[in-house]
Every structure is written in structure tokens, then in C-alpha cells.
Amino acid sequence: WESFVEAWLSTNTCASASMEVPDFSVLTEVDFDAVMSDSGFSPDQTKRLKESTDKHKTYVRMMTWKMIAKAGNDIQATRLLLRKQRIFMPKVIRDEFESGLESMTRAFVGKKLAFQDPRNFREEAVMDYLETHVTMFEKVADAANSRLFREEVRDGGESS
Numbered sequence: 001w002e003s004f005v006e007a008w009l010s011t012n013t014c015a016s017a018s019m020e021v022p023d024f025s026v027l028t029e030v031d032f033d034a035v036m037s038d039s040g041f042s043p044d045q046t047k048r049l050k051e052s053t054d055k056h057k058t059y060v061r062m063m064t065w066k067m068i069a070k071a072g073n074d075i076q077a078t079r080l081l082l083r084k085q086r087i088f089m090p091k092v093i094r095d096e097f098e099s100g101l102e103s104m105t106r107a108f109v110g111k112k113l114a115f116q117d118p119r120n121f122r123e124e125a126v127m128d129y130l131e132t133h134v135t136m137f138e139k140v141a142d143a144a145n146s147r148l149f150r151e152e153v154r155d156g157g158e159s160s
Contacts, residue, residue: 013070
């Protein structure tokens with residue numbers, strides 16, 4: 001579940017590409033280094049950004065790629081975990097997790113392709129994900145919850 005939540009959150013961040021971009025025109029050298037450090041940039045990335053003529057554009061591209069890579073890594077880690085744990089899960093729950101991961105994967109691939117070649121971008125997968133990600137998340141959570149609290153449901157109580 002925790003791995004699924006991490007993949008879901010990083011996919012949301014990737015799909016919406018939400019980020020704050022510093023105003024590089026007013027940053028001192030010390031502030032610039034602090035922003036780079038806080039953003040998790042490597043020394044090579046920091047150097048590349050410092051040498052860039054359009055720091056805003058370079059920063060956005062670098063941050064976008066980091067979001068895409070994180071979503072891809074988190075989705076892959078969740079897929080691997082699901083494969084390892086599938087023998088302990090009923091098929092109905094496994095299917096819900098897999099369906100959610102498929103939705104995330106389509107959004108991730110859409111963003112990755114758009115980043116690599118914007119001329120070939122088809123935004124439908126990303127838009128579909130953004131329109132349905134909350135509902136998808138709730139379906140997976142409800143399926144897992146009903147399995148975890150099946151005794152309460154069977155006794156007539158509510159699952160929470």
C-alpha cells in the first residue's frame with residue numbers, strides 16, 4: 001500500500017508538473033547554491049544550470065525530468081513489489097492495484113514522450129489520469145480496506 005501511495009503521489013506530481021521556479025535574476029551565488037542543494041541537483045547539474053543562458057527554461061526542464069524519472073522509478077518499484085507479494089493477495093485486490101498502476105504508467109509514458117519529443121505528444125493519457133486519479137485511488141483503497149476489515153463488514157459494521 002505504501003509503495004502504491006508513493007507511486008500515486010509522484011505520478012500526480014509528474015502529470016501536473018507543478019513546481020516553483022526561483023527568480024534566477026535576483027539570486028545571489030549563495031542563494032543559487034542553496035536552491036540547487038534543496039532541489040537535489042548534482043554538482044554537474046548545478047554547473048550546467050549556472051552556465052545556462054536561460055536558467056528558467058533549463059531549471060524547468062531539469063525539474064520536469066526529475067519528476068518524470070521519480071514517477072517511473074516509483075511505478076516500477078510498486079510493480080515489482082506487487083509481483084513479489086501477489087501470492088498473499090486475493091485476485092480482486094491484485095487486479096485493482098494493477099489497474100491503478102496501468103493508469104499511472106499511461107500518464108508517466110505520456111509525460112515522458114512529451115518531454116522527449118513534444119511534437120509526438122498525445123496528452124489524452126495524462127488528462128485521463130488527472131481526471132480519474134482520485135477515483136482510481138479510492139477504488140484501490142476501498143478494495144484493500146474491505147479485505148483488511150472483512151470481519152467488520154461481515155458482522156454488519158462499516159469498513160473504514
